[in-house]
Amino acid sequence: MNEPVPDAPGAGYQLNQGAVIPCLGLGVFQVEPGETTRQAVRWALAAGYRHIDTAKMYGNEADVGEAVRASGLPRREVFVTTKLWHTDHGFDSALAAFRASLGRLNLGYVDLYLIHWPTAPSPEARRDSWRAFERIQTEGLARAIGVSNYSVRHLEELREHSDVVPAVDQVEMHPFVYDPDLLAYCGRKGIRVEAYSPLTRGRQLGHPAFAEVAKAHDRSPAQVLIRWGLQHGMVELPRSIRQDRIVENSRVFDFSLTTDEMTRLDGLRGGPRVTVWNPAEIP
16 A cells, blocks of 8 residues: 555545554553553554554543543544454344443444454354344444454455455555565455554563664654654554553654664564564464
């Protein structure tokens, strides 16, 4: 996907199912439920973010919904994602889990509903979940449906059994787990890649390559990593509960990495993952 990088946190890409997804979102994985989540969402929305990414497993859907409702922003202006946990696979189970998430969010609908992991009792259960997702979208309760942590193999399995192409594949993506094959596949199929843990959960921000590129642009390593993902056409989902960092992470639209800098960061591929499971190993 070779579109120009959007020019503001709330700007984004039109998904293959019609909705427009803002290119920058606040992730709330491991953000403590309650006021911590609500405050982080408030700060993000005040800083211009229009995309909040939560999940049943995070335990903070209700707080995300409360903060969005209290923001005063029209519902249609805030893109909210939540996800089906892997213990809820299956047609009826997925429908029930979605209704519970929708109730906790209390926003009327979700903008994007994702299968959180392909982990399931069987491939058939995974496919049954997708049938439930199709029903949810047909009923107008989710503007777009997609997947998370799907490898090309999982995406191909889905393609063989459904005519509905996922709008999104949300995966761990940063220079150390850069996957050009997945990006290329999704580009050909019209699937937008979202990057979670784009800042390596802070574990690699001190890497010399990031420091040197950041210095060249008078930026922070975190801003460089977010910009790297944006220039690859990905939606970026950094996480923070600090107002200064939430704001800093949004200030990535007035500079560009050079071709040489992008190539250098791409070359870090093969480094450590931050997630426990490698999706490619899931049957």
